[in-house]
Amino acid sequence: MNDIKGRHLLLHEVSDLLDERKMASCLIEDGVTKRAGVYFCHRCGNDKPYLFAAFHCARCQKLCHYCRNCLMMGRVSECTKLISLSMDETNRPLNVELNWNGTLSKGQEKASLKITEAIEEETPLLIWAVCGAGKTEILFKGIEKALQTGKYVCIATPRSDVVRELAPRLKQAFPKVDVASLYGGSEDRGKLSPLTIATTHQLYRYKEAFDVMIIDEVDAFPYSVDVSLQFAVKKAQKKKSSLIYLTATPSSFIRRQFTPLQIVKIPARYHGYPLPIPKFQWCGNWKKALKKNRLPNPVMKWVDAHVVREKQAFLFVPDIQTVPLVVNLLKDVHPHIEGVHAEDPHRKEKVQQFREQKVLIMVTTTILERGVTVPGADVAVLGAEQDIFTESALVQISGRVGRSINAPTGSIIFFHFGKTNAMVQAKHHIEAMNALAHKEGLLKQSSQ
Numbered sequence: 293m294n295d296i297k298g299r300h301l302l303l304h305e306v307s308d309l310l311d312e313r314k315m316a317s318c319l320i321e322d323g324v325t326k327r328a329g330v331y332f333c334h335r336c337g338n339d340k341p342y343l344f345a346a347f348h349c350a351r352c353q354k355l356c357h358y359c360r361n362c363l364m365m366g367r368v369s370e371c372t373k374l375i376s377l378s379m380d381e382t383n384r385p386l387n388v389e390l391n392w393n394g395t396l397s398k399g400q401e402k403a404s405l406k407i408t409e410a411i412e413e414e415t416p417l418l419i420w421a422v423c424g425a426g427k428t429e430i431l432f433k434g435i436e437k438a439l440q441t442g443k444y445v446c447i448a449t450p451r452s453d454v455v456r457e458l459a460p461r462l463k464q465a466f467p468k469v470d471v472a473s474l475y476g477g478s479e480d481r482g483k484l485s486p487l488t489i490a491t492t493h494q495l496y497r498y499k500e501a502f503d504v505m506i507i508d509e510v511d512a513f514p515y516s517v518d519v520s521l522q523f524a525v526k527k528a529q530k531k532k533s534s535l536i537y538l539t540a541t542p543s544s545f546i547r548r549q550f551t552p553l554q555i556v557k558i559p560a561r562y563h564g565y566p567l568p569i570p571k572f573q574w575c576g577n578w579k580k581a582l583k584k585n586r587l588p589n590p591v592m593k594w595v596d597a598h599v600v601r602e603k604q605a606f607l608f609v610p611d612i613q614t615v616p617l618v619v620n621l622l623k624d625v626h627p628h629i630e631g632v633h634a635e636d637p638h639r640k641e642k643v644q645q646f647r648e649q650k651v652l653i654m655v656t657t658t659i660l661e662r663g664v665t666v667p668g669a670d671v672a673v674l675g676a677e678q679d680i681f682t683e684s685a686l687v688q689i690s691g692r693v694g695r696s697i698n699a700p701t702g703s704i705i706f707f708h709f710g711k712t713n714a715m716v717q718a719k720h721h722i723e724a725m726n727a728l729a730h731k732e733g734l735l736k737q738s739s740q
């Protein structure tokens with residue numbers, strides 16, 4: 293029985309676990325129903341007509357509509373029953389202790405206290421932490437408290453690479469806890485643990501399971517635009533629970549969901565050096581230049597300087613098509629210049645080689661705007677005026693520079709063919725965070 297609590301399952305997945313007596317305590321609902329002429333999927337919240345299809349169903353002997361939106365987790369149709377069983381209200385505290393001896397920066401300390409408070413009081417919280425603030429460590433104390441009081445904690449993120457990166461760190465911090473890590477293809481899929489790390493997609497399988505829902509990178513694609521993922525997160529939370537958002541770039545839509553007291557900023561990086569400020573460099577009509585098989589002069593100069601000094605760098609470009617164009621032009625300059633994009637089958641290997649310093653300059657689309665840290669690398673953006681480079685994308689991209697304590701500075705250049713509001717706002721955003729960090733005495737220089 294315990295293995296179905298808090299989960300949202302298809303009847304045939306659990307029928308051998310349940311006899312009629314046990315079934316009585318479960319909630320059984322139809323998978324797909326029609327409301328005011330519109331189909332609705334109760335597992336993923338989809339109500340878009342084009343995301344439903346019909347088939348001649350052997351089970352109900354009718355034309356049966358099913359949800360295409362969550363099909364990858366097994367088909368939910370009109371005659372499918374969904375089973376769920378509420379979690380016990382009586383919490384069983386876990387006898388766990390945090391296994392971590394690091395020290396928090398002053399900014400982290402403040403956020404850590406706020407998180408613990410939000411978990412205790414079951415209130416919402418937005419942690420607005422600059423890239424490189426050290427987001428994971430600020431969660432430790434709050435998670436410890438939650439587990440000790442019998443709460444179930446879920447850290448959800450739109451990106452599976454974040455799950456894979458976080459899981460081992462949390463397992464190390466809480467060695468006695470059975471940490472579940474859920475993403476498409478992971479062994480733990482469908483498991484429920486007091487400490488669960490999941491992609492937002494995996495939350496379709498849960499219902500009223502978690503007392504604490506922490507969403508990392510809340511502004512990242514696809515969560516920020518997919519209402520059904522937002523439905524899944526809400527459904528997976530208990531009615532009384534705390535919701536904690538973590539991000540370096542909250543949209544104004546997200547910020548409006550919190551009162552000023554429910555927003556905590558960490559404006560400084562854990563190492564206490566200010567965020568590098570982007571420089572703008574006009575580079576003319578770079579698209580035209582590329583058509584003539586050349587790169588604008590300022591960009592070539594930047595490349596040459598990095599080749600001469602053998603200094604690693606990211607070169608962001610606006611779209612997939614531009615990646616091979618730029619890489620082919622630069623291969624002659626230096627053999628260790630590579631390109632990567634979302635559809636690249638060798639994406640993982642190439643990123644690994646970049647981390648191992650076997651790639652000097654990595655030409656990339658915005659897929660590397662988050663997550664990948666290469667100590668000491670500089671950053672440039674080619675075509676920073678393009679729409680894909682929003683304020684938040686540019687802030688995240690700038691956040692790649694100077695993250696390591698051993699290389700806390702570096703340069704970031706926006707090569708552009710006309711300055712945009714997004715570029716200016718990104719620069720302001722970063723300057724404002726540095727100013728706030730200075731004011732709060734969080735920067736190294738201000739303490740000297």
Ligand SMILES: [Zn+2]
Binds near residue numbers: 333335338362368
């Ligand atoms: Zn669905």
Ligand SMILES: [Zn+2]
Binds near residue numbers: 349
């Ligand atoms: Zn059917």
